[in-house]
Amino acid sequence: MMMNDYSELIRGDRVRANTPPEINQTIDTEIAASVRFYASKTDYEVSKRIIELDSEWDIERYLEANAAILTVIGSAMGLKKGRIWFILPLTVAIFLLQHAVQGWCPPVSVFRRLGIRTRREIEVEKYALKALRGDFDDVSDQESTVSRAKEAVTDSRSV
Numbered sequence: 001m002m003m004n005d006y007s008e009l010i011r012g013d014r015v016r017a018n019t020p021p022e023i024n025q026t027i028d029t030e031i032a033a034s035v036r037f038y039a040s041k042t043d044y045e046v047s048k049r050i051i052e053l054d055s056e057w058d059i060e061r062y063l064e065a066n067a068a069i070l071t072v073i074g075s076a077m078g079l080k081k082g083r084i085w086f087i088l089p090l091t092v093a094i095f096l097l098q099h100a101v102q103g104w105c106p107p108v109s110v111f112r113r114l115g116i117r118t119r120r121e122i123e124v125e126k127y128a129l130k131a132l133r134g135d136f137d138d139v140s141d142q143e144s145t146v147s148r149a150k151e152a153v154t155d156s157r158s159v
Helices: 021-039 043-055 059-080 083-102 106-113 119-133 137-157
Strands: none
Touching: 021 043, 021 106, 021 119, 043 119, 059 083, 059 106, 083 106
């Protein structure tokens, strides 16, 4: 079964909850397409993609960088050109506060339309690729070993 709706896996993501469903669906489809693409690749290629995902900027990082740049520009312009420019860093601060409280602010809509993902969305792709690579095979083997050990203990008690 191919999963294209990750809402169950990405529960509690405030940015995603405040993003229009069609944008979330587009991002989900891209995640599924990436996982399908790498399903036929070598472990080396999958590992390379996982490294790329580790360094991919999430929406929070984009918001922070955007806020810092606009604050510096607004402050510099306010000092050099006139006090009216101090409105820019003030607006940025209000947007950051709104994002901290609600999980949404106007730049989020722009970034989401550009396909910028949340950390959780990036992690879904990353862990799907790790599963493809077989990273969790030992875990299932350990679980079966533990269950066999429990059965052995239970059986030994009945002797």
